[in-house]
Amino acid sequence: MKQQLVRWGMSPLPRWIGRRLAGSFLPIFMLHRCTDDSGRPDPRQIQAFRDCLSYFRQQGYQAISLQQLFESMDAGEPLPERTAVFTVDDGFHDQAEILGPLFAGFDIPLTYFVITDFLEGKLLSWDDHLLYVLEHTNLESIPVTLPNGQDFVIDLSPPKPHRPVREALKSADQNRIYDWLDHLYDAARVERPEDIPDTYRPMNWQQARALIEQGHAIAPHTRSHRILSQLSDEEARQEILGSWEDLQRKLPGCSPVFAYPTGRNTDFTPRDRKIVEDSPLLGAVSTEPNPVQPGDDRYALPRFGMPTNLVDFMQYLDYIEVLKGKLRSLIN
Ligand SMILES: [Zn+2]
Incomplete structure (x- = not known):
């Protein structure tokens, strides 16, 4: 039903009317990994992206980098x-x-947001440690004491068992989250790996440079992926400005745009937004799922998760999601 509606909505006349009603908008899509749980490339997901990009090209859409978007706003x-x-x-x-x-083959530039200490091989992001622990534990539930002293039981029976504990950790003190991981490994009876496990391997700096040569952009995404809203002023500054400095040292030609870790409105504060605004960075993105519209805050532009099926992609790419948002705000 939804599929037929979206396809009808994207036929010429409804689309013509819909676009006029929607006004000006631009979707920013966000991708993450394209591997399965064992770390191997996931052919279904990759094919789904290819189908979306073929449609994108056939229908004559244009792709620009995030930096180009800010420059056109300027x-x-x-x-x-x-x-x-x-x-x-x-x-x-x-x-x-x-x-x-894959994207270069469609002549579409990607803007990569990289965790700089991850690329340096100094750390694996705390939320990926959590995934690693839950994949490797033999326990059915793991009792832990969160960094704020609260007792919490991680239940491994539901499909995405990391979600509740990750949410709890996002609102806990994040200044010492990496030390706290020792407690998590102990509680789960999993040995903490000395190096980054192969399935979680970062790209190296040489690959990052090659991406820039392919026409993509590389931009900072903090040093350690800690939740900015739960950090001290100094730590938050180090995360944002430090990752930008690291990147400039390592990658001439890197892109002055920023993405907040995990990116929901509660994951960063006006203080963090101000640190970005007062820096040479041109703007930043969140993960609030909306299209960009005129008047949006350029230091917190919304992004959609990249769909893994064509119909959802059509919906977010064009006017349909914009009109849905307008209708929702009329009703509320
Ligand atoms: Zn991230």
Whole structure:
């Protein structure tokens, strides 16, 4: 039913009317990994992306980098029509090896947000440690004491068991989250790996440079992926400005745009937004799922998760999701 509606909505006349009603908008898409649980490339997901990108090209949409979007805003231009921005978060090896060439093959630039200490091999993001622990434990439930002293039981029976504990950890003190991981490994009776496990391997700096040569952009996404809203002022500054400095040292030609870790409105504060605004960074993105519209805050532009089926992609790419949002705000 939904599929037929969306396809009908994208036929010429409804689309013509819909676009006029929707006004100006631009979707920013966010991709993550394209591997399965065992770390191997996931052919179904990759094919789904290829189908979406083929449609994108056949229908004559344009893709620009996030930096280009901010530059066009600076020039006072309206949001470009029938245009989208594609971004990829964190900096895993598969994102360079699979997504880089896939998007370059369609002449679509990706903006990669990389965790700089991850690319340096100094750490694996705390939320990926959590995934690793839950994949490797033999326990059915793990009792832990969260960094704020609260007792919490991780139940491994539901399909995405990391979600409740990740949410709890996002609102706990994040200054010492990496030390706290020792407690998590102990409680789960999993040995903490000395090096980053192969399935979680980052891209290396050489791959990052090659991506820039392919036409993609690399931008900062903090040093350690800790939740900015739960950090001290100094730590938050180090995360944002430090990752930008690291990147400039390592990658001449990197892109001055920023993405907040995990990116929901509660994951960063006006303080963090101000740190970005007062820096040479041109703007930033969140993960609030909306299209960009005129008047949006350029230091917290929304992004949609990249759909893994064509009909959802059509819906988010064009006017349909914009009109849905307008209708929702009329009703509320
Ligand atoms: Zn991230």
